[in-house]
Amino acid sequence: MTPAKMVRGVVETGRAAWQDAVDRWGGLGRIQRATSCLLAFMIVGGVLLRIQGIGYPPRNTFDELPTAQHMLLGVPDLQDFHPPMGKLLGTIGLLLFGYNSVGRRFMYLCFGLQTIIVGFWLARQIFASRRAAWLAAAFMAADGFFIAHSRTAFIDIMLVCFIMWSLLAVIEARTWRGMAVAGILIGIATSIKWSAAQTLVPAILVVLLYRRVPWYTIFWFGLSPIVHFFIWMLGLHLMGHDSSPTDVVNVIFSSMHSLHDLGRYDNPLASAWYTWPLLYHPIVVKLASLGTTSTYASSVGNLVFWFPAALLVVGLPVVRGLTAWRASWRRYWPIFFDASFTKAVLVLASGWVALQFLFIISMGKHSFFYHYLTPYAFAIILLAGVVAKLERRWPRAVLVFVSLSILVALYFVPVWGEFPLTLAQANRRLIFLPWRP
Amino acid sequence: MASSSVPETSPAAPAPAAPPNPEPVPQPDVLPPSKVTGEFNVLCYTLLCVFMVTFVVWAIFSWTGYGQRYAPHADGWYKGGTRSIEVTLVREDLQNLSCASDAVFEGMHCAFRANQQPFDAQGTEDRVLLRPYYTVDQVLFLGAGLWGSPGLTGQLPKERFSVVCNYRMVGSLKSGSLRWQTNGQFAPIKDAVPVGLLTECVIPQ
Numbered sequence: 001m002t003p004a005k006m007v008r009g010v011v012e013t014g015r016a017a018w019q020d021a022v023d024r025w026g027g028l029g030r031i032q033r034a035t036s037c038l039l040a041f042m043i044v045g046g047v048l049l050r051i052q053g054i055g056y057p058p059r060n061t062f063d064e065l066p067t068a069q070h071m072l073l074g075v076p077d078l079q080d081f082h083p084p085m086g087k088l089l090g091t092i093g094l095l096l097f098g099y100n101s102v103g104r105r106f107m108y109l110c111f112g113l114q115t116i117i118v119g120f121w122l123a124r125q126i127f128a129s130r131r132a133a134w135l136a137a138a139f140m141a142a143d144g145f146f147i148a149h150s151r152t153a154f155i156d157i158m159l160v161c162f163i164m165w166s167l168l169a170v171i172e173a174r175t176w177r178g179m180a181v182a183g184i185l186i187g188i189a190t191s192i193k194w195s196a197a198q199t200l201v202p203a204i205l206v207v208l209l210y211r212r213v214p215w216y217t218i219f220w221f222g223l224s225p226i227v228h229f230f231i232w233m234l235g236l237h238l239m240g241h242d243s244s245p246t247d248v249v250n251v252i253f254s255s256m257h258s259l260h261d262l263g264r265y266d267n268p269l270a271s272a273w274y275t276w277p278l279l280y281h282p283i284v285v286k287l288a289s290l291g292t293t294s295t296y297a298s299s300v301g302n303l304v305f306w307f308p309a310a311l312l313v314v315g316l317p318v319v320r321g322l323t324a325w326r327a328s329w330r331r332y333w334p335i336f337f338d339a340s341f342t343k344a345v346l347v348l349a350s351g352w353v354a355l356q357f358l359f360i361i362s363m364g365k366h367s368f369f370y371h372y373l374t375p376y377a378f379a380i381i382l383l384a385g386v387v388a389k390l391e392r393r394w395p396r397a398v399l400v401f402v403s404l405s406i407l408v409a410l411y412f413v414p415v416w417g418e419f420p421l422t423l424a425q426a427n428r429r430l431i432f433l434p435w436r437p
Numbered sequence: 438m439a440s441s442s443v444p445e446t447s448p449a450a451p452a453p454a455a456p457p458n459p460e461p462v463p464q465p466d467v468l469p470p471s472k473v474t475g476e477f478n479v480l481c482y483t484l485l486c487v488f489m490v491t492f493v494v495w496a497i498f499s500w501t502g503y504g505q506r507y508a509p510h511a512d513g514w515y516k517g518g519t520r521s522i523e524v525t526l527v528r529e530d531l532q533n534l535s536c537a538s539d540a541v542f543e544g545m546h547c548a549f550r551a552n553q554q555p556f557d558a559q560g561t562e563d564r565v566l567l568r569p570y571y572t573v574d575q576v577l578f579l580g581a582g583l584w585g586s587p588g589l590t591g592q593l594p595k596e597r598f599s600v601v602c603n604y605r606m607v608g609s610l611k612s613g614s615l616r617w618q619t620n621g622q623f624a625p626i627k628d629a630v631p632v633g634l635l636t637e638c639v640i641p642q
Contacts, residue, residue, distance in 0.1 A: 010485065051494065055503065060628065096495055097504040106498075110491045117486055 024130065031395040038402045039138040042409070043116065046141025049417045050112050050150040055102040056295065056418065057288035064104065064153040064286075081259040083228065084235025085191035086155030104153045111158045112150020116141045118164040119381060125171050126344045127385040136384035138402075142409045143380065144416035145282075145301040149373060151418065152285045152297060155192050156373045162189035163199050163374050167351065170203045173213050179220035187227025194256075194358075195371070197224070201354035202347050202378075209343045263366040271434075273359045276372035277310035277379075279303075283369050284430070284437040286418060295418035296426055299369055300435060301376065302412070304405035309379035312386055317349045337389075344385055351378040522580075522604040522635070523573045528593045531584050534568040537623050538613030542567075542632045545581045547613065553623060567632060569615045573599070578631040579610060586638035594640070602638035606631050 028036060093106030116137050123129070123136030140146050149157045166189050169182035182203060189196035200221055207218050229248060236243035236251060271281035279301065286297035320342060323333040337345070355375045359367040391398040414421050415429045430436045498504045537549035545565045550556050563585035571577055583589065583602060610630045614623035 009481075051497070092491070097498070100504070102498065102504045106494070107491070110487070110494055113490050113494065114486060117490070 020130075029395060031399050032391065035391070035395065035399045035402050036134070038399075038406060039134050042138040042142040042402075042406060045409075046116065046138075046143075046147065047113060049147055049413065050109060053418055054105050054109050054151055055100070057286070058101045060104070060153070061286045061288065062152070062283070081255040081262075082155060082193055083191040083232060083255075084239070085188060085231050086158050086193070088231075088235060088238070089158060089192075090153065090155070105151065108153050108155075108157055109150055111161045112146065114161050115146055115150070115157065115164070115377070118161055118168065119377065119384075122164050122168050122171075123381045123384050125168060126347065126381070127388065128340060129385070129388050131391060132381075132385045132388035135387050136381045139302075139305050139380050139384055139405075140377070142405060143302045143305055144409075144412050145299050145373060145376060147416040148285050148297040148299050149370065154285065154370065156370050159189060159192045159196055160374045160377050162192060163196055163355070164377060165189075166196075166199050167202055167206065167347075170206045171210070173207075173217070175213065176217050176220055179207075179213055179217040180223055183220045183223030184227050186221060187224035188231070190224055190228045191231035195355065195374075198354045198357055199351070200224075201357075202351035205347050205350050209346060259366070266365055267368075269368060270365050271367065271369050273356050273367055273371070276356070276369060276375075277306075277314075279306055281369055281434040284415075284435075285370070287437050288418070290420050293420035293422055294426065295420055296415040296430070296437070297418050298412075298415045298430060298435065300412060300415065300430070302405055302409055304401065304408050305380055305383060306376075309376070309383040313349050313352045313379040313382050316345045316382070316386075320345065341385065341389065345382065348378045348382040348385075351375070352382075517606065519603055519605045521601060522578075523599055523601045524570045524583075525573060525597055525599050526570075527597050528595070530568075532619050533617060533621075534570065535616045535619075536567055536569050536579060536613055537616070538610060540608075540610055540613065540632075542608045542610075543634075545607070545632065545634065547579075549623075551613070553614075564634075569617070569630070576631075577626075578604070578606075578633065580604060580633055580635040583635040583638050586636065588637070588639035598640055600638050601641050602635040604633050604635055606633040608632045 025033070025036070089111075090104070090107050093108075093110075094103040097103035097106055119140040120133045120137035124133035127133075146157070146160075162185060166182055166185040169178065169185050173179045173182055186196065186199055186203065189199060203221065204218050207213060207215060229245075232248045232252060233243045233245070236248060241247065241251070269281075269283055275281055282299035282301070284296050284298045286295070288295045320333060320337075323329045333342070352375045355378070356372070359371050387398055387401065412429055413419070415426060421429075427436065535549065536547035537551055537553050538547045539551045540546065545567050546556055546561070547567050548556060548561060564582045567579040567581045568583070569577065569579055570583075580602075583600065586602065589600065608631075610626070610632050612626075613630070614625045616623045
């Protein structure tokens with residue numbers, strides 16, 4: 001694709017999208033229009049909430065390690081065990097704004113904004129539904145888990161973005177070239193955090209279920225470790241380390257060993273994987289004192305999305321399995337869900353499980369609430385698909401659901417978007433002790 | 438966005454008769470085949486999306502001057518960069534402030550090694566002896582050359598006083614420990630600390 005063709009494609013897509021939106025608006029019912037307005041409010045609000053006051057506090061908080069700065073400074077960064085891609089991307093902000101809090105958080109904010117866009121695309125393609133796409137974008141925009149991580153210099157928000165891009169690439173693939181692109185994207189995601197390698201599970205499932213490409217094209221995913229290796233070499237080279245293939249292998253093994261070692265030590269912020277869907281111990285990822293008030297960026301999600309999303313991502317595959325089990329039950333599933341929807345459910349649920357698998361088996365005491373960010377993205381997209389389906393039959397109920405989610409979001413906004421709060425005000429929102437810093 | 442997905446339900450399939458419904462009937466929510474096809478679209482749009490979002494946010498921040506609000510913390514805080522620095526001191530800080538590390542930066546090093554033994558038995562010249570300081574805006578850094586600077590060679594004030602210097606950053610120390618009192622304990626540093634040379638130091642009048 002030439003640049004001119006790509007720009008033409010974007011312009012054409014934009015024009016078609018606008019025309020499509022106008023046509024669709026005319027076809028919507030009164031209640032669906034009201035819901036659409038609320039979704040737009042959620043998206044705009046989510047974007048503004050992410051951007052406002054991003055530079056405060058000027059110092060690093062929590063795990064905002066100055067790793068990106070190290071890349072730029074050309075000094076060793078051997079106490080950080082993650083692959084270098086997230087830090088390499090983070091340095092772009094430092095190059096644009098300099099060595100300050102805006103520069104440090106800039107790229108993470110950009111990727112936080114992109115989760116809304118990628119969530120839209122992924123839901124649109126996997127459910128073949130515009131409504132599901134808008135719902136997914138709005139849900140991701142108005143969820144505190146994503147808002148807090150968009151405002152913090154954590155590589156996890158980049159990880160979410162690239163994992164969703166990877167899955168989107170697999171869904172879009174029609175020949176080996178598309179699969180190669182997907183392999184490269186998985187390689188990039190894995191170069192942010194190794195846990196992204198688990199994306200291979202839903203990716204392979206997409207290939208096998210959708211059958212848009214021959215099954216043997218999954219071998220193109222073999223590109224991902226090669227891409228990962230070259231990104232490590234680049235990272236080490238930029239940091240001023242030896243970057244020969246042998247050095248890279250040594251650093252990778254050393255980092256893996258160190259990361260595994262961390263699992264032996266207690267950490268008061270750690271939480272077991274099975275507590276994540278229960279919202280037991282969300283971490284306040286940014287905290288700053290302003291004298292009598294403090295600002296908080298809490299990972300508490302939007303309660304209206306959180307529990308239904310977890311319930312659906314676990315419940316729907318179970319229900320599907322049960323309905324397939326007995327002949328007399330088998331007819332019930334197709335009444336509500338078509339084959340396309342079933343595949344989407346299986347892919348998203350498998351992604352949700354797979355991306356927690358590493359933390360289930362091997363991370364010991366080194367698993368934290370923010371490791372749930374990517375699985376939650378899968379769950380929330382599934383929720384959007386289900387809500388879009390329900391809306392056709394019960395638009396009024398969906399309007400109530402969306403309204404409720406906005407009310408909850410408005411209540412929690414101060415502890416997601418770092419508004420100055422007294423301790424009492426903060427505690428009224430961070431209700432439970434494990435929610436508080 | 439381009440869509441090249443193949444819907445499970447064919448748009449060409451005959452639709453069942455719609456039941457009577459007072460609400461306007463929503464259009465079938467099935468995506469038509471995209472006009473823009475090609476598998477590399479996803480990668481291209483990925484890159485384009487990264488670029489556009491980054492550009493738009495950068496443009497907003499630059500236009501509103503938002504980045505500049507935090508700029509005072511930025512100037513010169515990079516390897517090779519030089520910035521003006523203000524610190525407040527007391528005379529005793531010449532003996533009080535000390536660090537311990539094996540790292541050497543362009544000949545500059547701490548008074549003690551990582552094992553807290555003296556780095557140089559004969560003593561170290563001030564121009565290469567690193568000491569920890571906090572700027573007036575609370576940025577921790579290691580600097581050498583402050584006390585030997587011509588502006589501080591005379592009688593120093595008995596009270597706490599300010600010193601303004603030019604600071605050229607030569608690197609960053611990740612592993613080391615600091616001491617703020619002669620008889621105090623060394624405490625390990627938590628984050629990387631800028632290391633550099635302090636020159637043209639003066640006590641502002």
